[in-house]
Amino acid sequence: MINWLRNEKHILLASLAIGVFLSVGVAASTYVYSAAVQREIAENVIRFHVVAHSDSQEEQDLKEYVRTSILEEFAGTLSENMEINQTRVVFQKILPALQEHAEAVVRRAGFDHKVTAQLATVFFPTQYYGNIAFPPGNYEAVQIIIGDGNGQNWWCLMFPPLCYVDMTTTDAGQHLLSEAISEESFRLLMHQESDSPEVVVRFRVVEWWQNR
Numbered sequence: 001m002i003n004w005l006r007n008e009k010h011i012l013l014a015s016l017a018i019g020v021f022l023s024v025g026v027a028a029s030t031y032v033y034s035a036a037v038q039r040e041i042a043e044n045v046i047r048f049h050v051v052a053h054s055d056s057q058e059e060q061d062l063k064e065y066v067r068t069s070i071l072e073e074f075a076g077t078l079s080e081n082m083e084i085n086q087t088r089v090v091f092q093k094i095l096p097a098l099q100e101h102a103e104a105v106v107r108r109a110g111f112d113h114k115v116t117a118q119l120a121t122v123f124f125p126t127q128y129y130g131n132i133a134f135p136p137g138n139y140e141a142v143q144i145i146i147g148d149g150n151g152q153n154w155w156c157l158m159f160p161p162l163c164y165v166d167m168t169t170t171d172a173g174q175h176l177l178s179e180a181i182s183e184e185s186f187r188l189l190m191h192q193e194s195d196s197p198e199v200v201v202r203f204r205v206v207e208w209w210q211n212r
Contacts, residue, residue, distance in 0.1 A: 117143070
């Protein structure tokens, strides 16, 4: 009887050890997958990010005024044929002009907020843009911060230049994005339209780990 109990104990301990090992292995593999996918997406896009001074209606209206004016003023700066590194160089050169233009818009609207324009790495939560969903994580972004930057923000993609394409309704926008990233990453971004539960699960895995 004692020997039987000892054997059962050994079997239980071995089972627990195997279970822990498998759990750690699954966790590690999903983490590696999550990090690789998010990094691959982030390395191939540049986001445009306008942050309002506060959440008051007038400040949110000002944010919309600033972003619309900037997109109209600098629409001819980017080309669909540019590589991401070329786009990055262009933005680094025109940051002073972006800031000066945004400041002028803010003054015309009757506000005296400071404005900051910068190219920075920023953590974004999960963002839905029509039928496209970007997982959370760190992304490079052209940021326009109005005043204290404590209000809700607005964003789009400056590379590929989809701020100028309604990618929620046109094939052109989605085609530009699909050319910038891998097929696997593009499928994840479009998971809301996917018939594959596996694609949805993979997106949730990336989302869960990046939020950690």
